[in-house]
Every structure is written in structure tokens, then in C-alpha cells.
Amino acid sequence: MNLKVVTNSENFRNELEDVVRAFEPYVSLRDEGDALVANVYVCEKKSIETEIKMKDFPTISRKYKVDPNWNALLLKRNLKRYLKRDFYDFVSNLTKKNLAYGSLTGIRPTKLYYELLSEGKDAHKELTEYFRVSEGKAKLLDDIIQAQKGIYLEETGKTDFFVNVPFCPSRCHYCSFISEVINPKNNRLPAYADALCRDIAAVSLNKERRAIYVGGGTPTSLPPELLSKVLRAIGAQGEEFTVEAGRPETLTEEKIAVMKECNVTRISVNPQSFKQETLDLIGRRHTVKDIFRAYDLVRKCGNFDVNMDFITMLPEETFEDFKHSVDTAIALGPENITVHSLSIKRGSVFAENNYDNFSDKLSLEMSDYAFNVLEKAGYRPYYMYRQKNTSGRLENIGYALPGKECKYNIDIMEETHDIYASGAGAISKRLFGDGLIKRFAEVKDIKGYLERIDEMIEKKIAFFAE
Ligand code: SF4
DSSP, X not given: OEEEEEESOGGGHHHHHHHHHHTXXXXXXXXXXXXXXXXXXXXXXXXXXXXXXXXXXXXXXXXXXXXXXXXXXXXXXXXXXXXXXXXXXXXXXXXXXXXXXXXXOSSOHHHXXXXXXXXXXXXXXXXXXXSOOXXXXXXXXXXXXXXXXXXXXXXXTSEEEEEEEXXXXXXXXXXOSOXXXXXXXXXXXXXXXXXXXXXXXXXXXSSOEEEEEEEESOGGGSOHHHHHHHHHHHTOOSSEEEEEOOSGGGOOHHHHHHHHHTTOXXXXXXXXXXXXXXXXXXXXXXXXXXXXXXXXXXXXXXXXXXXXXXXXXXXXXXXXXXXXXXXXXXXXXXXXXXXXXXXXXXXXXXXXXXXXXXXXXHHHHHHHHHHHHHHHTTOEEEEEEEOSSBGGGOEEXXXXXXXXXXXXXXXXXXXXXXXXEESTTOEEEEEOSTXXXXXXXXXXXXXXXXXXXXXXXXXXXXXXXX
């Protein structure tokens, strides 16, 4: 069924359309579809009335009291919540489908959880009864909030530090990042490392660093001397310090020694799957053996925390394949395991080839399996976010053994700390209180970044001086 949204609340149009998109493929958002009308009225500042209607279907019209203590922000927040929830109910009736996250369409459900707590509400109850979140997902959010105790909103006077190294040995078919495949004939790594080191040193921070994250791309694509140059420029002194070594084949004893020398505390070695046929199908160009070799090397050469990433709903994977991957990871015993839901993003090979992995049932089975078996093995979910275009509209969840949670991952999701970011496409963030966040984004493409590095540095200095 094709639907188009008609509303008297243009401010909320995007969110209403997101509700319809969340029900795809059961319905589709189209300009020429049947008109689904969502209206909201505030009556003499005393009540809010919503009305959702469509030809040949029963109308939903509801009335809510306005709390006289609400300021303009709270009134707007509640208007949006009512309208979206009622709109969700309508589309849910229309399709006869319930979604795991109910009427929530944003990428950060934990932010809403904290918001509800700050309003003095029983967040679990509100999520299930009001926002139509399933019992299982509300419990997941309870667990995450619990695991964040002692980390969330701690050390807010400190800043996080992000460094982007957007190079990889090959392109994963689900990738939509700016990452460039290393070209031996036009090796831009040395020039990039030079520019990056200048970028890292550009601003003398008057804040202590809380956590450092070197991501990408695959930072361990850098040869040992360049990796050393970049990590030395960062100059970690005992803070939490993560380096993504996403591709196991890029890890060598020499590079691990460099990381140890530069005080790296956490390394991400990402299998995505322990099934060779899947790795081949998704363009990873490494073997299952490479994963074991890299993991053993990291364990042998240092005292690092290790994270391993996995993805549900990879092509041709059955429930048993996914289960095998998660079970194998648990047997290895990394401190962190992250389970992503495959998202088909614009710009990826999967999107170009119209790869369709839709199965609400299977994606939920995989995600639930990971949740249950990881909890049994002693891991706790500690951060999460949702992405668009995932089967079942599910989420990405980071699990950790207690005390091994990555602060950076929590900070970035909850937006609780400033971020000083360097590298192509890196986004620095400053928090000014009352939800005001200012961002500074560096040039995304690597060529542009190298050409305009002086300009980027100048702008970044001005951004942090403000
Ligand atoms: S390792 Fe990450 S950044 Fe590199 S191609 Fe794969 S998904 Fe993209």
C-alpha cells in the first residue's frame, strides 16, 4: 500500500514520515499514495487533540491534558510524542504489525530513556505502555542504563578525542563510509599521516582527555612507521585508548608492539562472521584463520581489551551460521562484543545491487539469541543505537564484561562530552548546555582534506576558541 503524509504540523513531517518508513515493506511512502492525514490541535493551552484519518478506515482522535507547568519546549516535546504515537497506532492497525521499538524512530532510544527519568517518570512503563516499545526492548534499555551507571555523565569537564584513518585494504559490500581502498600505485597514506598529525596538534586543549578513539576505515592499514607517527602525535597518557583494527589481516606483531608502546588499551578485531563463504560474499578478502591469528597475536603481545564486531542478516546466513559466529566469539572471550543489524545504506555495494535481506522474524531471532547467550556468558549490553534500513528496524548493541565498558562508545551515543576530532570527515563537537551542541566537520574526501588541511586547521582553531 502506498501512503503519503498530509499534516497540519509541518514541523513534525519528517518524524511522521519516519513512522511510515519504519513499516516498510508493509507500506511505502510515496508522493502519489493514499492520503494519511495526521493533525494536532492545541486548544486554549488546556488540551491537545490529535486526529489521524484515512479514507475508508476508522479515524483515531484523542484528547490529552496540557500540564500548566509545561514551558514551550515541553509542550512541543509532548505534542510530538502524542502525534507520533497515535500515528504509529494508526499505521500499526492498518498493517496489522507491531514494531519492536513501537513509535520510536530516532537513533538514540537511551536518550529518551534518560529524558523520561529526568521528567520523574517510570521509563520502562512509559516505553511499553505509551510508546508501544516491546517488553524485550524496554528490558534491553533498562539493562543498558543500568550498565552505564558510574560512566554516564562522569568527567564531563574532560573531552573525548577522535582520529579518523579512512583507508581499508578492500571495500566491504555493506560499507557506506568515505573509506578509500589503498592503492599501491597512488599511496596517499604518508601524505595523509602528515596532514593528520598537524590536525591532531592544531588546538592546544585546555581540557584533560577522557577517552581516545582511532577509527576509520582501518587504522591498522597504516604501515608500522606511520601508525607509530600518528599514535605518538596523539600522545596518550593512560586514558582509555581504542584503535580499530577492523581487518584482522592488517595486524602484525610489529604494529601491536607500536600500539603497546603508545599506550593503546583497547583493540577492535572485527570478524563480522566466522563463516568463510560469508566473508567472501561481503568483500572482506580475509580468512577465518586470519581472525584467529590476529586475536591470538593481540592476546600474546599485550594486555589489551579486545572488541569483536558481528552483523546479523548477512547474505545467505542462516540462524545457525550467526549462532556459530556468536558462540565462537564467546569461546574466545573478548572483553567486548558488538552486534550490528545489517543496514543497507546508500552508496554501498549492497544498495547498488538492490540486496534485500528483509525478514523481521529472522533478524529478531538473531538479535534475541545474541542478547540471551551473551547475558548468560556474563556480558551486559552497555550502549546501543539504531540505524535506518535494517531488517526488523533493529539496533546495534555493544556488550561488555562488567567493568570493561568503552567510555567513548557511551559518550558518543549519549552526547555527554565534547569531542575533539581530527581527520577527513571527522566531526568535532562542543556542548553548551540545555541541549545546545555545535559541530565542526572536516572535509570528507581525502583529496580535498589533503589540499585544504591549512584551512581546516584554521577553522578548527576558531571553532574551539568560540
Ligand atoms: S572495514 Fe569498515 S570502513 Fe573499511 S570497508 Fe569495511 S566497513 Fe568500510
